[in-house]
Amino acid sequence: MAGAYYDIDDILAAQERVPCVLQVDLDGLGSAGSGGASKVHRNARWALPLWMADGLNEEDFVAMEAPPVFSRRAARMYAASPESIQLRAVSQHFYQLGLQLGDMVPDVPHVLRSMYTQRVQRIARIAQQGHNVETLDFVQSLDRTEAELLRLCQRAQGAIAAWQQGRAYALRRAPAIQ
């Protein structure tokens, strides 16, 4: 279909908040139920979802800043120990968000690449050797993209075994039917 428009990961990642400084007064930025009292005034700092911030930033209605997830300090922390970072806690959509921010923050591609190349090796190892109590922490720290990657690798491993044991051609129940 039409590429990223329908991509649910793209949509979810664009909801991540980035800090902004408003250049005009805006209504509708409060949380649900605050009704008419939700006007935020110019020069206030407010965290807006990326889809909103990007559009408003283009016409200078806000001044968008890099999210703390990709600040310089954060980048240093990532570089220090990529494999032990609780990426899921940092952001469920770490890589997707970084991709969407791309142009805005200069170092982001580099940060993403080094994080990914380090962690992906461990993911592949876990898929091959199975995971146990020791790897539980790491597996729980994966963000959405990495978790999907792990699932794919594990499925591939399973498929190899199934084929070797002659189970590959078994007629199966349709997955949606219980």
Added chain:
Amino acid sequence: MLGDEAFRLAKEARDITAGHIPAYNEEQVRLVTQETRYLWARREEMNDRLRVAESQGMTSQLQSQALLGGGGSSSSQVAAKTAAADGGSQTQYENDNGQAKLYGLTVRRNKRCLLAYHQRRMGFVRGLLWSVHLAPSLVPAELLQRLSPEEQGFAREYARLNAAYRDAVEEQLCPADSLDWTASGELPPRDLFVEVRVVRDCGEIVTESGVVNLQPGTQHYLRRSDVEHLLTIGYLEHINPT
């Protein structure tokens, strides 16, 4: 915040897998379409107001240009800003501009979430149909209930269209035989006959070699095409595949 309702739909879309679909959230869809229509109406109102302000600004600008006899910025927005008698209406003008833009962004975001939600559900229904060999009657009622009436209608219509197409092709290609193109394309069938164990009581079925009684716990060696639908819905289990 604006767009939160639509995000809820996006999260429900995320939860759709090959094996599971949540019930169609009609209420949430209604909320989002309602919000969208409301915002669009407000945005149109604001744009009208802004256009009036700009043209008034233009008029004042032209008047002041005539007085000063000089050239000036041609932007009507700048004219509106500079022609404002007090800072208040200039501020209001900027606010309205920003607000209108925000409403427009939200409308587009809502639309995107709505489309993605429905498209993913449709993808699930399509996959489900192919996995039951385009026989909607094989889908358990409990699963059908989670689909909206439109989605159920889509399922029936999709199966019907496929059947019509297949019939047309058969007529041209092989009038004496029947084609089964719902057989898995990725795993071509290996055997004509399969060994199966009965998981749930299927009663009696008619095969080419006569009537077979499929009692739970029994094993049979049957023609694949006769029992494939029962394997699909899990009543039979395929054992010792090669």
